[in-house]
Amino acid sequence: MHPGTFAASRPDHPAVVLHPAGLVQTYAELDAAANRFARALRRLGLQPGDRIAILLPNCLRYLEIAWAAQRSGLYYVPVNHHLKAAETEYIVRDCGARVLVAHADLLPACTADDISCADDISCAVEFLVVVDGEPPAGGLSNAALSYEALCAAESPTLPDDAAEGVWMFYSSGTTGRPKGIVPDAVGDPLGTLKPFDHIVRHHFGYDENLRYLVPAPLYHAAPLGWSIAAHRVGGTVVVLERFDAEECLAAIERYRITHAQFVPTHFVRMLKLPPEVRARYDLSSLRVVIHAAAPCPVDVKEAMIDWLGPIVTEFYSGSEGVGFCMISSEEWLAHRGSVGRPALGVPHILDDDGNELTTGQIGQIWFDTPNTFDYHNDPDRTAQSWNDRGWATFGDLGYLDAEGYLYLADRRADLVISGGVNIYPREAEDVLVLHPGVADVACVGVPDPELGQVLAAAVQPAAGADAAALPAELDAFVRDRLSTFKCPRRYVVVDEVPRLPTGKLLRRDLLARLSPLDN
Numbered sequence: 207m208h209p210g211t212f213a214a215s216r217p218d219h220p221a222v223v224l225h226p227a228g229l230v231q232t233y234a235e236l237d238a239a240a241n242r243f244a245r246a247l248r249r250l251g252l253q254p255g256d257r258i259a260i261l262l263p264n265c266l267r268y269l270e271i272a273w274a275a276q277r278s279g280l281y282y283v284p285v286n287h288h289l290k291a292a293e294t295e296y297i298v299r300d301c302g303a304r305v306l307v308a309h310a311d312l313l314p315a316c317t318a319d320d321i322s323c324a325d326d327i328s329c330a331v332e333f334l335v336v337v338d339g340e341p342p343a344g345g346l347s348n349a350a351l352s353y354e355a356l357c358a359a360e361s362p363t364l365p366d367d368a369a370e371g372v373w374m375f376y377s378s379g380t381t382g383r384p385k386g387i388v389p390d391a392v393g394d395p396l397g398t399l400k401p402f403d404h405i406v407r408h409h410f411g412y413d414e415n416l417r418y419l420v421p422a423p424l425y426h427a428a429p430l431g432w433s434i435a436a437h438r439v440g441g442t443v444v445v446l447e448r449f450d451a452e453e454c455l456a457a458i459e460r461y462r463i464t465h466a467q468f469v470p471t472h473f474v475r476m477l478k479l480p481p482e483v484r485a486r487y488d489l490s491s492l493r494v495v496i497h498a499a500a501p502c503p504v505d506v507k508e509a510m511i512d513w514l515g516p517i518v519t520e521f522y523s524g525s526e527g528v529g530f531c532m533i534s535s536e537e538w539l540a541h542r543g544s545v546g547r548p549a550l551g552v553p554h555i556l557d558d559d560g561n562e563l564t565t566g567q568i569g570q571i572w573f574d575t576p577n578t579f580d581y582h583n584d585p586d587r588t589a590q591s592w593n594d595r596g597w598a599t600f601g602d603l604g605y606l607d608a609e610g611y612l613y614l615a616d617r618r619a620d621l622v623i624s625g626g627v628n629i630y631p632r633e634a635e636d637v638l639v640l641h642p643g644v645a646d647v648a649c650v651g652v653p654d655p656e657l658g659q660v661l662a663a664a665v666q667p668a669a670g671a672d673a674a675a676l677p678a679e680l681d682a683f684v685r686d687r688l689s690t691f692k693c694p695r696r697y698v699v700v701d702e703v704p705r706l707p708t709g710k711l712l713r714r715d716l717l718a719r720l721s722p723l724d725n
Contacts, residue, residue: 213237238362243274245360254279259303279369284425310339386582416441419466455487462491503636528598529573551575572597622651643671663694
C-alpha cells in the first residue's frame, strides 16, 4: 500500500502534521503533491534507478518529496542539513544525484565560501530544485528551478510507470567519511512491502489508527523509514520542527500520539524536566514508545519504564538492514541492558579470526541475513562487511546470553585498548550521565605514552553546575560504581559534546577537541 490507497479511501485523514506550526497535510493532498513531483522528475529525464538528493529541514514538503521518489523507482538520498558545505558536496557528488532538492533557507550551504566553484554543490547535479523560495538569480547549476512552479505544471494523478523506489542513506560519518548504503534494487510494483514493513506491523502495532511522533530530523534513517511505513498503513505522522523536551510532551497530549520514537538523549532531556512539568501533560494515549540509534544507559531506561509504564520497546538495527533485534519492557526488565532477540537475521558472535564465541563472550556481531546491500563506490568496505559464510556486520561488538538475547558492548572503532586491556567507553558514559551536574558526556580513547591509550571524558556541565569542581566530583562518582580500570583517567569540561541530532557521537570532532591531551 501507499498514500494513494488512502487518498481514495480516507482522503481527508491527516497524513502529516508539522508541530508546532500546526500545518496539516491530508492523504489526498500528500498523494496529489507526490504525483505532481513524480511527473516533474520524469519530465526532467529521470528514470528508475536514478538518484536525487534531499536537503531540507523538517517541513511539510519533506515526505511528499520522498514519496514522489518512492513511487518513481528512484533512489533518494536524505542529506543532513547541519553538515558543512564541503561535507554536503561530497555526499551529493558521491551518490551521483541528478537532482538536488534544497530548501531556499539552505541555499547558502550550496555555494559556501569554503568550497571552490568547481566543487560547488549545485554544479554537482543537473538540476537544483528550490523549495519554498525562488531559485537564485542567474542560476547556480545547469538548471535552477522552483519546486512549486515545477509541480504546478503537472497532473495530480499517478504516473502510468509508477514503481517502488527506495531510500539510500549515508552513514553518519561519526568516525570517517560517510558511506552510501545501497539496498536492494528498485523497480518493484508500487505498494510492494519490504520485510521492514512487516516488522513494524506485526511487532509494533502499526495500523490505520497510528499517530506516530517524529522528534528527530527526517534526514535520519529511522525517522524517515518509520514515517514511510506509517503511510503504508494509513497512519498520521506528526513531525516536530525541532526537539524540545517539554514541547514534545505537549505534542503527545495535543495529537493523542500512539507511537513515539526517541533516542537515549531525548530520554535524558525529558527525564531532567522538573517532576511538576512532566506531570502537567497527559501521555495516556501512548501505546508504544520506541527507542534505538544509540545504547541507552540501564538506569535511564528503567526510569522511562517507571514513568510511562511497560510500553517502551527497543530495537537494534542499522541502515544496512541486515539484522533487526527488539525487546519489550517486560523482557528487558528480566534481561537488563539487552537489545533483544532477532526479528530479522540470526546473530552470531565471532572473534577476530572468524571463530564463533560461546555464551557471554564479547566479539563482533554478525547476522545470517536474507537482505543484501553494498557500500556505494567502496567495494573494499563492502567486502569487509560480509564474511565467507554470507553473514554481514554493522561493525558492533557484543555478546549473547544463554537465552539468545543480544547485548551490545561498543562499536569496534570506539574500543579503547589501554595497557592491553579492552575498555568499553559506554560503561563509563552510562554512569557519568546520571550525575546531576552532567548535561551530556562522552568518553574516548586518547594516546598515552605508557599505556598506549587511556580513557578521557568530555563533560558538558548541567545548568548551575560548578564546572571547576565537576572533574573531581565525577572521578569519585564513577570510582564508586565501576572497577578502576574502566574509569576515565582524564576529564575535560566542554561547552557542548558534539553529537548528531540522533544522539550519535561525532567521535572525530571530539578527538580533535581533545587533541591537546595528546601532548
